[in-house]
Amino acid sequence: MPNVIYRDGSIRQDNWILVARPAEGESLDIPHQPALIPADLWLAGYEHFTGRDDIGVWFDSHDEPEILGGKVNELPVIAVNFPKFSDGRGYSIARLLRERFGFANELRAVGDVLLDQLQFMKRCGFDTYALRPDKDINKAARCLNFFSQGYQAATDTHVPLFRRRAS
Template sequence: MPKLIKDSQIVEDNWLIIDADFEGDLPEQEVIVPLAYWTENRDALASRSNVGVWLDSHQEPSAIASDVKSLPVIAINFPKFADGRGYSYARLLRERFNYEGEIRAIGDVLQDQLFYMKRCGFNAFAVRADRDIEQALNGLSDFSNSYQAGCDNPIPQFRRR
């Protein structure tokens, strides 16, 4: 079973990520479906408590704004290391849409990004399969303090004294 980092711990990943070109009926297990599949099948899927949605880097979180309260997990795909739109999407989900569930980073997720992703609101990370997840876990504590406000600490350094 694959593993992921969730809430600063390495855990078993029970969620199956459905590919963007998937057609047919979903398995009964916990699944994370692409936004297009969710949009087409929203009425049928809304009654299931084990269905999450994943957004690609070009899909704004406003597309699921009315659904965030019912989604147990929202995954944001990073198609490549240099694509930073997902950071903004996580922050929007936390601050504008008040999403309190799991925000998971998927795709090209590397240790160097984890600290900053956490600051933007991610709490789960599916690290690339070719990387050591134990080593990546250390990325969450690369820095002991930050000056700016973030989702993990909304008070900037100068106000914390």
């Protein structure tokens, strides 16, 4: 199994399987282990999946977190896919999940996740990071906490640096 980086810089085994969206006409095939399924399919099968702590969801960059509404905290994990490193919509999805919908559980970045993005992802509210397979996870973990302070307010601090210094 692959590893993921946690917010504190630790590296742990990834127990979650990301289940791809089935092709048109095919059914969703969920393995017998913790699985992340497309958010809209979780919602479509809500009565079947509700209360299960082994099923989480993933959003693609074009998905809207509003589809889950008040159900977000029923999920143990929500993953956000970054289809390419230059697609920043996942940052907005993370902030919306944390700030507007109050998601309090694990928020994971998946897809084209690179070392130089981790600090920004952390500030937007991500807890875990599944790096691209060709990247060095040990180097990335060391760089996750490279900066001790952020200038602007974000999910990790609601007061900008100039206000923190003034108090």
